[in-house]
Amino acid sequence: xxxxxxxxxxxxxxxxxxxxxxxxxxxxxxxxxxxxxxxxxxxxxxxxxxxxxxxxxxxxxxxxxxxxxxxxxxxxxxxxxxxxxxxxxxxxxxxxxxxxxxxxxxxxxxxxxxxxxxxxxxxxxxxxxxxxxxxxxxxxxxxxxxxxxxxxxxxxxxxxxxxxxxxxxxxxxxxxxxxxxxxxxxxxxxxxxxxxxxxxxxxxxxxxxxxxxxxxxxxxxxxxxxxxxxxxxxxxxxxxxxxxxxxxxx
Amino acid sequence: xxxxxxxxxxxxxxxxxxxxxxxxxxxxxxxxxxxxxxxxxxxxxxxxxxxxxxxxxxxxxxxxxxxxxxxxxxxxxxxxxxxxxxxxxxxxxxxxxxxxxxxxxxxxxxxxxxxxxxxxxxxxxxxxxxxxxxxxxxxxxxxxxxxxxxxxxxxxxxxxxxxxxxxxxxxxxxxxxxxxxxxxxxxxxxxxxxxxxxxxxxxxxxxxxxxxxxxxxxxxxxxxxxxxxxxxxxxxxxxxxxxxxxxxxxxxxxxxxxxxxxxxxxxxxxxxxxxxxxxxxxxxxxxxxxxxxxxxxxxxxxxxxxxxxxxxxxxxxxxxxxxxxxxxxxxxxxxxxxxxxxxxxxxxxxxxxxxxxxxxxxxxxxxxxxxxxxxxxxxxxxxxxxxxxxxxxxxxxxxxxxxxxxxxxxxxxxxxxxxxxxxxxxxxxxxxxxxxxxxxxxxxxxxxxxxxxxxxxxxxxxxxxxxxxxxxxxxxxxxxxxxxxxxxxxxxxxxxxxxxxxxx
Ligand SMILES: Nc1ncnc2c1ncn2[C@@H]1O[C@H](COP(=O)(O)OP(=O)(O)O)[C@@H](O)[C@H]1O
Ligand SMILES: [Mg+2]
Numbered sequence: 001x002x003x004x005x006x007x008x009x010x011x012x013x014x015x016x017x018x019x020x021x022x023x024x025x026x027x028x029x030x031x032x033x034x035x036x037x038x039x040x041x042x043x044x045x046x047x048x049x050x051x052x053x054x055x056x057x058x059x060x061x062x063x064x065x066x067x068x069x070x071x072x073x074x075x076x077x078x079x080x081x082x083x084x085x086x087x088x089x090x091x092x093x094x095x096x097x098x099x100x101x102x103x104x105x106x107x108x109x110x111x112x113x114x115x116x117x118x119x120x121x122x123x124x125x126x127x128x129x130x131x132x133x134x135x136x137x138x139x140x141x142x143x144x145x146x147x148x149x150x151x152x153x154x155x156x157x158x159x160x161x162x163x164x165x166x167x168x169x170x171x172x173x174x175x176x177x178x179x180x181x182x183x184x185x186x187x188x189x190x191x192x193x194x195x196x197x198x199x200x201x202x203x204x205x206x207x208x209x210x211x212x213x214x215x216x217x218x219x220x221x222x223x224x225x226x227x228x229x230x231x232x233x234x235x236x237x238x239x240x241x242x243x244x245x246x247x248x249x250x
Numbered sequence: 251x252x253x254x255x256x257x258x259x260x261x262x263x264x265x266x267x268x269x270x271x272x273x274x275x276x277x278x279x280x281x282x283x284x285x286x287x288x289x290x291x292x293x294x295x296x297x298x299x300x301x302x303x304x305x306x307x308x309x310x311x312x313x314x315x316x317x318x319x320x321x322x323x324x325x326x327x328x329x330x331x332x333x334x335x336x337x338x339x340x341x342x343x344x345x346x347x348x349x350x351x352x353x354x355x356x357x358x359x360x361x362x363x364x365x366x367x368x369x370x371x372x373x374x375x376x377x378x379x380x381x382x383x384x385x386x387x388x389x390x391x392x393x394x395x396x397x398x399x400x401x402x403x404x405x406x407x408x409x410x411x412x413x414x415x416x417x418x419x420x421x422x423x424x425x426x427x428x429x430x431x432x433x434x435x436x437x438x439x440x441x442x443x444x445x446x447x448x449x450x451x452x453x454x455x456x457x458x459x460x461x462x463x464x465x466x467x468x469x470x471x472x473x474x475x476x477x478x479x480x481x482x483x484x485x486x487x488x489x490x491x492x493x494x495x496x497x498x499x500x501x502x503x504x505x506x507x508x509x510x511x512x513x514x515x516x517x518x519x520x521x522x523x524x525x526x527x528x529x530x531x532x533x534x535x536x537x538x539x540x541x542x543x544x545x546x547x548x549x550x551x552x553x554x555x556x557x558x559x560x561x562x563x564x565x566x567x568x569x570x571x572x573x574x575x576x577x578x579x580x581x582x583x584x585x586x587x588x589x590x591x592x593x594x595x596x597x598x599x600x601x602x603x604x605x606x607x608x609x610x611x612x613x614x615x616x617x618x619x620x621x622x623x624x625x626x627x628x629x630x631x632x633x634x635x636x637x638x639x640x641x642x643x644x645x646x647x648x649x650x651x652x653x654x655x656x657x658x659x660x661x662x663x664x665x666x667x668x669x670x671x672x673x674x675x676x677x678x679x680x681x682x683x684x685x686x687x688x689x690x691x692x693x694x695x696x697x698x699x700x701x702x703x704x705x706x707x708x709x710x711x712x713x714x715x716x717x718x719x720x721x722x723x724x725x726x727x728x729x730x731x732x733x734x735x736x737x738x739x740x741x742x743x744x745x746x747x748x749x750x751x752x753x754x
């Protein structure tokens with residue numbers, strides 16, 4: 001479902017990703033952990049083309065994009081768009097559109113990008129809002145919602161594009177602890193339904209319960225990967241052990 | 251009369267309304283403390299005479315061979331008169347249409363600069379016996395035929411100098427297409443650019459400027475003669491008597507003829523000067539335009555309508571063009587981005603006045619001939635477009651980057667993300683500053699009088715010049731501006747509060 005080969009990314013002179021390889025099956029949930037600044041966000045942003053990799057190859061479903069340069073031809077732009085449509089993204093800061101209602105946030109993608117019929121898009125959006133537990137907030141503006149509610153709308157907004165893969169970049173880090181569970185619950189259900197997901201998070205309990213595989217990033221490389229049991233109970237890499245010791249005492 | 255004027259005068263003219271009030275009040279104060287000016291002149295050995303050298307040839311103007319020296323028939327007359335009084339002459343430069351207030355203020359002893367001997371002028375100052383007989387002249391392009399009398403000009407586009415005798419005569423003759431210029435050079439330019447069919451102006455100026463120009467001609471005989479006379483403060487009876495005696499002698503001993511022939515302005519009419527008999531001018535009560543508001547307010551309101559039309563159209567242009575410029579500057583491909591940036595910086599870094607002149611007088615030279623209204627809308631609109639572009643740019647840049655990223659991540663392309671996500675939010679941010687700019691433009695629009703637009707401030711200036719009621723008209727004019735701009739500023743501050751509350 002996802003195949004990343006030798007992904008390299010630099011910001012100006014600083015190399016952030018040093019050649020990442022990653023393969024992930026359909027329906028698999030991968031939790032990405034690692035110290036701050038090791039390149040987790042950059043990795044996700046390369047996957048959905050918010051950043052253009054220096055080199056390497058990214059495949060999601062049947063679409064492959066090569067790194068090296070921003071799309072130049074019409075065909076390259078089209079391919080980039082298709083890759084993006086296959087990946088839904090949920091940001092740490094929610095990034096809901098404040099001038100639109102909750103319902104309009106969720107229908108924006110389908111109506112603008114796919115030219116979907118408004119009534120159909122709204123029906124789908126209401127189903128998705130019900131699924132994240134916010135059926136009654138369709139008419140509200142994002143500013144009227146709590147952080148946890150906003151993040152659930154953001155998940156619904158991404159799902160409305162019917163992505164094959166969902167990317168989560170620290171979706172609960174900006175939330176007060178008591179609001180995190182409602183978001184994690186939605187993600188848990190999504191994983192159970194068979195969505196292919198990559199989740200960057202510091203929620204180790206979530207990783208233990210939900211991840212099929214845990215990947216530990218360190219300084220722009222995959223340092224260690226394995227089942228939650230392998231990583232949490234018997235980490236092989238010294239840096240993994242050190243990272244887990246620090247997070248568990250936090 | 252008023253003669254050719256330079257850039258300086260045009261700018262001052264738009265400012266004069268602001269300063270007129272102060273000048274008048276100061277003038278009234280100094281008039282109370284008047285002493286005998288003739289005695290003062292003799293005591294200091296210098297006669298100070300007020301004139302405007304920018305008024306130009308052949309009256310008072312810098313010698314082309316020796317630019318620091320003034321010549322002209324009025325210059326020589328002033329020197330001759332001073333000699334008769336046994337003193338030296340010293341010219342005091344003053345903007346032409348402000349000579350009377352400056353005299354009343356005490357800036358100089360007398361005005362000797364094409365001041366017409368009219369009952370209106372005699373309401374405020376005392377005037378000597380005339381020293382020159384002027385007349386009006388029609389000037390057309392060489393090939394134009396049949397426009398030799400004022401009646402022939404009725405349905406034609408005709409240029410006159412602001413506040414001149416020609417303007418008054420043309421208005422009285424009911425000329426429909428009257429265009430009013432701040433200076434003579436501009437009216438001749440428009441005549442050559444085919445914007446107008448004829449110019450009516452003082453004969454000496456026509457002789458000096460139009461006669462040597464092969465593409466223009468003096469059409470028909472001069473008409474509507476009148477007198478130039480020297481103006482002094484009322485109460486300066488001794489000075490006035492001395493001047494009258496001196497002028498009479500200069501007319502009788504043919505000194506005037508000698509001076510005028512030197513500048514090519516002597517004609518048969520001047521020989522009547524020595525036999526002039528003054529008529530008694532009856533003193534009229536000062537006009538209160540406030541008391542007679544039904545007569546003046548409609549005229550001002552008609553000017554206000556032009557101001558509103560102009561401002562609304564110019565702002566519409568600015569808002570649309572500004573958005574295009576901001577998008578080009580922020581998101582355009584390289585050459586487009588540079589062009590937009592250069593445009594914005596150049597427009598913001600140069601005076602609106604120059605831009606208006608270039609559009610109105612410059613473009614015809616490359617074959618683009620806009621009428622004054624179109625030029626005014628274009629000039630104001632393109633100027634404000636640069637400001638609006640910067641407003642938009644600030645607004646767009648104030649939207650967090652995460653908004654664009656979230657839109658792109660959803661699959662929108664850059665343009666869709668701008669149009670559906672970034673711009674709708676940015677536009678809310680820029681509505682208050684854009685509304686404030688609209689109010690500023692509304693008030694700035696008075697500057698277009700320099701390209702012959704008659705809008706509210708210009709109507710005020712014209713009425714004030716003929717009634718001398720700067721205060722009454724000023725109150726009405728300011729009231730109209732305020733009545734129109736205050737609702738807009740209330741709207742702006744309401745909107746600012748409302749948007750501040752419900753966004754985010
Ligand atoms: N836009 C950027 N420009 C320059 N450097 C960046 C940019 N984004 C991230 N970086 C740097 O790249 C490195 C990896 O960042 P990031 O992928 O955000 O790490 P993580 O998400 O794992 O904390 C960090 O050192 C960060 O400072
Ligand atoms: Mg990060």
